[in-house]
Amino acid sequence: MDWDEHRLSRRLKLRDLNVLLTVARCGSMGKAAEQLAVSQPAISRHVKVLEEAGLISRRRRATARLSHLEAEPLRGATEWLAAYRRFWTESHERLDELLQRLLQEDQ
Numbered sequence: 001m002d003w004d005e006h007r008l009s010r011r012l013k014l015r016d017l018n019v020l021l022t023v024a025r026c027g028s029m030g031k032a033a034e035q036l037a038v039s040q041p042a043i044s045r046h047v048k049v050l051e052e053a054g055l056i057s058r059r060r061r062a063t064a065r066l067s068h069l070e071a072e073p074l075r076g077a078t079e080w081l082a083a084y085r086r087f088w089t090e091s092h093e094r095l096d097e098l099l100q101r102l103l104q105e106d107q
Helices: 003-010 014-026 029-036 040-052 071-106
Strands: 056-061 064-069
Touching: 014 029, 014 040, 014 064, 029 040, 040 056
Parallel strands: none
Antiparallel strands: 056 064
């Protein structure tokens, strides 16, 4: 399943990507839960969504569950987010232009 199919079918949220980033920075789901002020089960649910989206893979080593970032699906996520960034940047620029015209008309 590619990024767009999963995003549409499971409604992957930016919050899930924020959890991914926080877990990667912290090095563990427990530390990420503390930093995000959420429970460990909440982090686990987000990680499960990320795993289902193919953004990470997980395996066991003794009692630990190790997660691995999957580069190709993350590339798709990055491209998807970049499109939204362009959309909002262009929207803000048009809004700025409109505000400038309105201000000039008032003078």
